[in-house]
Amino acid sequence: MTNKMRDILCSIIVIAFGAAMIYYVKDVRRVIRSDVGSAFVPTLIGWCIVITGACKFLYAIFTSLKEESKKIEFNQDMFGGIATIILMVIYMYFFQSIGFVVASACYLFLQMLLLSEKSNRKILLFAVIAVILPIAVDALFVYVIHMPLPVGVFGF
Amino acid sequence: MIAAALANVFNPVCLALIWVGTVIGIIFGSVPGLSATMAVVLFLPMTFSLEATRGIALLVGLYMGGISGGLISAILLKIPGTPSSISTVFDGGPMAEKGEAGRALGVGILYSFIGSIMGILALMFISPMLAKVCLLFGPAEYFSVAVFSLTIIAALSGKDLLNGLIAGLTGLALSMVGMAPIDTKVRYTFGNYQLLNGFDITVLLIGVFAVTDIILAGFGRRTLAQRLEQKKYQLKGYGISLVEFIQQIPNAIISSIIGIIIGILPGIGGSTAGLLAYTAEKSRSKYPEKFGTGIIDGVIASETSNNAVIGGSLVPLLCMGIPGNTVAAVFLGGLLVHGINPGPLIFDKSGQYVYGIYFALIVASFFMLIFERMGLRIFAKLLDIPKHILLPIIMVMCCVGAYSSNSRVFDVQCVLFFALLGLTFKCFKIPSTPLIIGFILGSMFEENLRMALQASHGNWMIFITRPISCSFLIIAVVFCAYTVITNLKGRKKAEEEGKEYHEPEEGEL
Numbered sequence: 001m002t003n004k005m006r007d008i009l010c011s012i013i014v015i016a017f018g019a020a021m022i023y024y025v026k027d028v029r030r031v032i033r034s035d036v037g038s039a040f041v042p043t044l045i046g047w048c049i050v051i052t053g054a055c056k057f058l059y060a061i062f063t064s065l066k067e068e069s070k071k072i073e074f075n076q077d078m079f080g081g082i083a084t085i086i087l088m089v090i091y092m093y094f095f096q097s098i099g100f101v102v103a104s105a106c107y108l109f110l111q112m113l114l115l116s117e118k119s120n121r122k123i124l125l126f127a128v129i130a131v132i133l134p135i136a137v138d139a140l141f142v143y144v145i146h147m148p149l150p151v152g153v154f155g156f
Numbered sequence: 157m158i159a160a161a162l163a164n165v166f167n168p169v170c171l172a173l174i175w176v177g178t179v180i181g182i183i184f185g186s187v188p189g190l191s192a193t194m195a196v197v198l199f200l201p202m203t204f205s206l207e208a209t210r211g212i213a214l215l216v217g218l219y220m221g222g223i224s225g226g227l228i229s230a231i232l233l234k235i236p237g238t239p240s241s242i243s244t245v246f247d248g249g250p251m252a253e254k255g256e257a258g259r260a261l262g263v264g265i266l267y268s269f270i271g272s273i274m275g276i277l278a279l280m281f282i283s284p285m286l287a288k289v290c291l292l293f294g295p296a297e298y299f300s301v302a303v304f305s306l307t308i309i310a311a312l313s314g315k316d317l318l319n320g321l322i323a324g325l326t327g328l329a330l331s332m333v334g335m336a337p338i339d340t341k342v343r344y345t346f347g348n349y350q351l352l353n354g355f356d357i358t359v360l361l362i363g364v365f366a367v368t369d370i371i372l373a374g375f376g377r378r379t380l381a382q383r384l385e386q387k388k389y390q391l392k393g394y395g396i397s398l399v400e401f402i403q404q405i406p407n408a409i410i411s412s413i414i415g416i417i418i419g420i421l422p423g424i425g426g427s428t429a430g431l432l433a434y435t436a437e438k439s440r441s442k443y444p445e446k447f448g449t450g451i452i453d454g455v456i457a458s459e460t461s462n463n464a465v466i467g468g469s470l471v472p473l474l475c476m477g478i479p480g481n482t483v484a485a486v487f488l489g490g491l492l493v494h495g496i497n498p499g500p501l502i503f504d505k506s507g508q509y510v511y512g513i514y515f516a517l518i519v520a521s522f523f524m525l526i527f528e529r530m531g532l533r534i535f536a537k538l539l540d541i542p543k544h545i546l547l548p549i550i551m552v553m554c555c556v557g558a559y560s561s562n563s564r565v566f567d568v569q570c571v572l573f574f575a576l577l578g579l580t581f582k583c584f585k586i587p588s589t590p591l592i593i594g595f596i597l598g599s600m601f602e603e604n605l606r607m608a609l610q611a612s613h614g615n616w617m618i619f620i621t622r623p624i625s626c627s628f629l630i631i632a633v634v635f636c637a638y639t640v641i642t643n644l645k646g647r648k649k650a651e652e653e654g655k656e657y658h659e660p661e662e663g664e665l
Contacts, residue, residue: 084374
């Protein structure tokens with residue numbers, strides 16, 4: 001993807017977002033006569049977003065050809081990033097149902113495994129940290145701060 | 157009020173909290189990849205259960221330690237722990253190369269302390285005066301101040317004006333979710349009752365600033381294992397003689413003033429303060445050619461100014477409720493959670509807490525001076541903590557923090573939503589700081605606009621006919637025009653020279 005394409009894509013998303021903002025408050029009615037109403041500021045912001053997006057779009061379109069040919073260097077580890085997001089989604093999904101301690105222990109272990117390399121992968125150390133840390137945090141919140149964290153189906 | 161504040165701060169629990177905050181802040185500041193913002197964000201939910209002064213004292217310690225801690229890695233690894241320490245590398249790095257790492261560290265710590273104290277003094281003297289001026293403000297003035305802040309932040313903190321504006325406007329848009337002020341009409345909840353009160357600022361901060369970085373670490377996991385060579389050091393005292401100390405007094409004063417002014421101006425941040433002070437000292441110096449080769453003058457200019465920013469940034473925060481930078485925005489969230497409403501009446505309504513903040517800042521400065529020096533060896537060792545272990549632990553703490561802000565899992569899920577938003581921003585090269593400022597200023601913007609228009613029976617001229625309001629709007633327009641012209645000039649010049657145009661980096665702390 002070139003810089004130009006990135007900016008065009010960004011501007012399209014921004015324009016769509018602004019338009020959605022305006023659309024979703026169109027039915028909000030004014031209650032107080034001397035007031036501009038609750039739809040006014042969101043609509044104003046929506047229009048500002050649309051205009052800013054349009055400016056960005058035009059700016060991207062009229063950028064010189066030299067800029068267009070510049071490709072964004074993307075040498076990132078896609079698997080590592082996407083797997084991290086998936087792990088977070090799963091962790092947050094099960095945060096309530098299986099409880100903080102179990103969900104956190106599983107997440108910690110898998111995330112440490114994912115971020116480590118063969119040379120520094122210490123499975124036993126990861127497992128110990130994954131078990132001890134959530135238990136310690138849970139104990140801190142339950143007994144010291146008096147703010148229990150989700151317990152889930154296992155009861156802890 | 158002063159006696160009550162003294163009693164609140166100088167009790168063992170509060171002092172222990174400041175100490176813990178300062179030490180953890182130094183750790184977060186010194187480890188590259190972690191930041192002062194992350195430290196304050198992470199610990200913000202834990203202050204909810206504390207008494208207001210104690211909670212704020214913990215945050216003060218984290219802020220102070222976080223900014224100062226950056227110098228450790230800047231000197232030992234030649235990588236700034238926080239963006240504020242960028243200019244410390246210029247001379248701190250070469251000093252370490254010459255075997256003077258200990259001296260650079262000692263001087264850095266000492267002048268971080270001096271800068272902090274100067275900033276605090278400015279805060280103590282400027283705030284009450286500014287608060288008196290702010291008493292003249294009505295809804296129209298507050299609306300114009302909000303517009304001005306949004307413009308200046310969007311203009312200064314981003315890669316370009318458009319990206320900064322997109323971020324600021326997105327922040328404003330997010331603040332519109334939930335019940336509207338004045339008539340409580342429900343907007344953008346899509347039938348979800350959990351959104352009635354809108355998004356929580358803590359959740360937004362954790363998502364955008366902490367979790368986004370963890371996801372990015374996933375994308376760059378191959379570089380996580382790289383260990384950088386750490387310079388050895390030896391240090392006696394603070395590495396500076398009395399003669400040198402006297403010679404550096406003008407440098408410290410000028411750098412402090414630069415830091416304080418940059419702190420007061422919204423959106424610029426410690427990194428710019430450090431760079432400006434470094435440049436100012438270099439042009440003032442009798443031996444400018446020695447800058448960059450490893451002299452204490454550069455380290456002193458950088459560290460004094462970036463710590464003076466702390467006091468400066470709290471001036472507009474306390475008097476007008478305007479956060480000057482990202483950490484100040486988090487701080488504002490902390491004050492609001494504890495029922496302290498910043499504004500011109502803060503000295504009357506919450507004077508005890510304001511003085512508490514002053515004393516906590518002073519105590520944190522002394523703790524930083526003493527414990528950063530004493531624990532230098534330990535902090536240097538902590539630079540070796542493997543990131544693949546540290547980052548997942550931080551993620552778990554982020555979820556705990558989000559959950560404890562309202563005791564609901566919905567907030568934990570919102571963290572991921574905001575993290576993905578932060579990631580999208582990074583992909584499109586949009587700065588995150590204006591998003592936070594826009595979110596915080598959103599309610600101030602809408603509420604004051606509607607109140608001003610109600611008072612004037614719908615006459616928009618109220619914003620122009622009132623002198624203070626008009627002045628802020630004019631400054632906002634001038635600043636916008638200036639930024640656009642500067643950007644265009646920069647691009648044109650770069651095109652003429654056949655080089656790629658490098659826009660200024662995001663000026664966050």
